[in-house]
Amino acid sequence: MARDVHAQLAGVTRVYPGGGEHPPVHALGPVDLDLHKGEFFAVVGPSGCGKSTLLEVLAGLQRPTAGTVTFEGKAVSGEVADGIGVVFQEDASFPWLTVWDNAAFGLRRSGVAESKLRRRVDDALAFMGLKDFARAYPSQLSGGMRQRVCIARTLVLEPRLILLDEPFGALDAQTRLLMGDEVLRLWRQTGATVLLITHALDEAAMLADRIGAMSARPGCFIEIIETGWPNGRDSTIVAEPAFGEITGRLWERLRGESLKALGHSSLAQSAPPSALAAE
Amino acid sequence: MTRIGLIRSAVIVTMIAALELACRTGLIDHRIVIAPSEMASALVTLLASGSINADIERTLGIIAVVIALSVVLGFAVGVVIHALPHLREALDPFFATYYAVPIFIFYPVLIAIFGLSPMPIVLIGVATAIVAMIIATLNGLDRVPRVLVKVARVHRLGRVSTALRLQLPATAPYLFTGIKLSVSYAFIAVIAAEFILSPAGLGRDISDAYTDFENRRMYALILFLLIVATAVNAGLHALDMRFAERRSGGGP
Numbered sequence: 001m002a003r004d005v006h007a008q009l010a011g012v013t014r015v016y017p018g019g020g021e022h023p024p025v026h027a028l029g030p031v032d033l034d035l036h037k038g039e040f041f042a043v044v045g046p047s048g049c050g051k052s053t054l055l056e057v058l059a060g061l062q063r064p065t066a067g068t069v070t071f072e073g074k075a076v077s078g079e080v081a082d083g084i085g086v087v088f089q090e091d092a093s094f095p096w097l098t099v100w101d102n103a104a105f106g107l108r109r110s111g112v113a114e115s116k117l118r119r120r121v122d123d124a125l126a127f128m129g130l131k132d133f134a135r136a137y138p139s140q141l142s143g144g145m146r147q148r149v150c151i152a153r154t155l156v157l158e159p160r161l162i163l164l165d166e167p168f169g170a171l172d173a174q175t176r177l178l179m180g181d182e183v184l185r186l187w188r189q190t191g192a193t194v195l196l197i198t199h200a201l202d203e204a205a206m207l208a209d210r211i212g213a214m215s216a217r218p219g220c221f222i223e224i225i226e227t228g229w230p231n232g233r234d235s236t237i238v239a240e241p242a243f244g245e246i247t248g249r250l251w252e253r254l255r256g257e258s259l260k261a262l263g264h265s266s267l268a269q270s271a272p273p274s275a276l277a278a279e
Numbered sequence: 280m281t282r283i284g285l286i287r288s289a290v291i292v293t294m295i296a297a298l299e300l301a302c303r304t305g306l307i308d309h310r311i312v313i314a315p316s317e318m319a320s321a322l323v324t325l326l327a328s329g330s331i332n333a334d335i336e337r338t339l340g341i342i343a344v345v346i347a348l349s350v351v352l353g354f355a356v357g358v359v360i361h362a363l364p365h366l367r368e369a370l371d372p373f374f375a376t377y378y379a380v381p382i383f384i385f386y387p388v389l390i391a392i393f394g395l396s397p398m399p400i401v402l403i404g405v406a407t408a409i410v411a412m413i414i415a416t417l418n419g420l421d422r423v424p425r426v427l428v429k430v431a432r433v434h435r436l437g438r439v440s441t442a443l444r445l446q447l448p449a450t451a452p453y454l455f456t457g458i459k460l461s462v463s464y465a466f467i468a469v470i471a472a473e474f475i476l477s478p479a480g481l482g483r484d485i486s487d488a489y490t491d492f493e494n495r496r497m498y499a500l501i502l503f504l505l506i507v508a509t510a511v512n513a514g515l516h517a518l519d520m521r522f523a524e525r526r527s528g529g530g531p
Contacts, residue, residue: 061432079435086433090426096448096525106434137525 003036006193007058007076007161012067013218014053026218028053030067033212033221035161035195040187042196042204044250045214046261051197054219055165058195059086071161085159085192089166093138093149100125100134103152110157124152127189128182144168144175148182155186162187164196168203176200177235180207184234201254205246206238213253216260223253313498321499331484331500338469338481339507341397345404345465350458352405353412360413361420374417377410383471390476400472400480408464415457419450452522459515466508 013029028050035041043051056062058069060080069076071084080086093102104121112120125131128148138146147167154162164183168176180203187194198204204211211225227246229237237243280288295315301307302314313321325331360367382403389399423446431441473482481500488497 056429059433061429080433084433086429088426088429090424092424092426092430094427094445094448096451096522109434109436109440139525 003039005034006037006039007035007071007195008069009033009054009058010068010070012054012057012064012069014050014057014062015065028057028217028219029064031220035193038191038193039209040184040194040196040207042198042208042211043214044198044201044204044211044254045219046216046254046258047199048261049214049217049257050219051199051214052165054214055086055163055195055197059084059163061086083160084163085154085157085161086163087147087150087154087165087167089169091138091143091146091150091170093146093153095138097137098134099130099136099138099141099149099152102138102149103130103156105153107156120156120158121152124155127155127186128152144171144179147171147179151183151186155190158190160192162190162192162194164194166197166199169199176203177206177238181235183207188231201247201250202238202243205243205250206233206235211246211250213250214257216257222257225249310492310494313494315502317495318498318502321495322502325496325499326503331481331503334479334481334484335503337397337479338473341400341404341480342465342469344401345408345469346458346462348401348405349408349412349461349465353409353457353461354416354454356409357413357416357420361417367417374410374414382406382468383475386472386475395476395478400469400477403472404465404468407468408461411460411464412454412457415453415460416450419453419457420446422453423449452519455515455519455522459512459519462511462515463508466504466511470504 009031011029012031014027016025016027018024031054033041043054045051053062057064058071058076060069060076060078063078071081074081076084094105097105100121103124104117107117107120122131122134125134128151130145130148130152133141133145138149141149147170151167167183168179171179183194183196184207186192196204196207205227208227209229211227212221213223213225214220215222225246228242298307298312299314299316302309302312302317360370385406386399386403389402393399393402427445427449428441431445436444469480470482470485473480474486475482477483481504485497485500485504488494488500
């Protein structure tokens, strides 16, 4: 049975106009993608392939040059639609507000009753393990905890589509694994659709139901891989043989594209190491 | 008190004690510098007499006006220049070399235009202090993380809401630096302008006392200004440290 399409990109391209001596930059597309309701989709690709542009177009932070973006059947263009939450790679916590006020930031504007606001913020902080740090300032927290503050700020708005733009990019490997577990828990409990942009193949392989591998710029999907992981998965699946197979397959698809992105087009055409070993 | 605070206090007390000793033992001629205890006693007498109340009111009033104008106008001009990149590019060389120009050379011109009123002093004061505030505002706005603007869009904040709720707090440390500099420049410019050619004010008083060899009065007035300027700066510094602690991790 076909699953509900929650968000859709159809023939989306993004070209940044040139200026002066700089020619226009074709950053993305054409891209077609159906995000199914409640799925966890990860996007991987070489540096500069347009992954973040794709996220910003889907969020409504950028207008596509061509094509259409829809979320819950309505067109998205130039404004973030209600029900979409975004977590960025950079530390986007507000240093002048406490953790509690950071989390409450978006909700304060929505006209929610004070008692309901308090309950939702307290719940989000408890969910992200920040209850004991509610009165602390972001500068008193580690990088991982500050990112959890940003996730809590998104969670209190109860988004139905959560867009994560390399949210663990600045964290160490162990913290990233643990944060991955937390994101999986969040995904299961909220039932939201999640789109994760990441440069880490292992992160994508561990977290996602489906992984879209993108070409070098202008980024297009060259393959979409279904991981087949159970819904109740966690970071222990990195020890599964299938995990290695998925990351190996992703790298096979992306190696040439990454070399192209680095400007080594001749190497990109050569056989990958696995093929040489088989000879 | 912290260890650093104790060391700081000890240095100040030692210097005052050394000056007191040097004056009392005649190492420093009392016709040049009087002992700090005499300065304090002269200041108490002067304040009790009420003879400088009008000058205090005038000078501190002008300084307050200069600070308010410099901070408010400096911030507004900074915001406008930041929004107009071409204008900023054109003005950047002026800002870079602004303090190399002695603003006081325009004082006679201002007196010729406005007469011996407080106006030339206010204008000299604002001209001296405002650019520090403009530069601080530009620095602050330059350093607002771009991601905050994206967060504002995700939360569907309008331009005014984004400016007030995100950009202004994000630039606050830089604006505070601008305010501190403006306060310092305001004190310097107003007292110096009064010293040169004003008919009244504490700067004029100090100048008159100096001309009339009234050492006790002159040092009492200098001490008064030192105390006021130090108290204002200490207050601003304490506020700054309180905000900085939150941002750097040492806070409550």
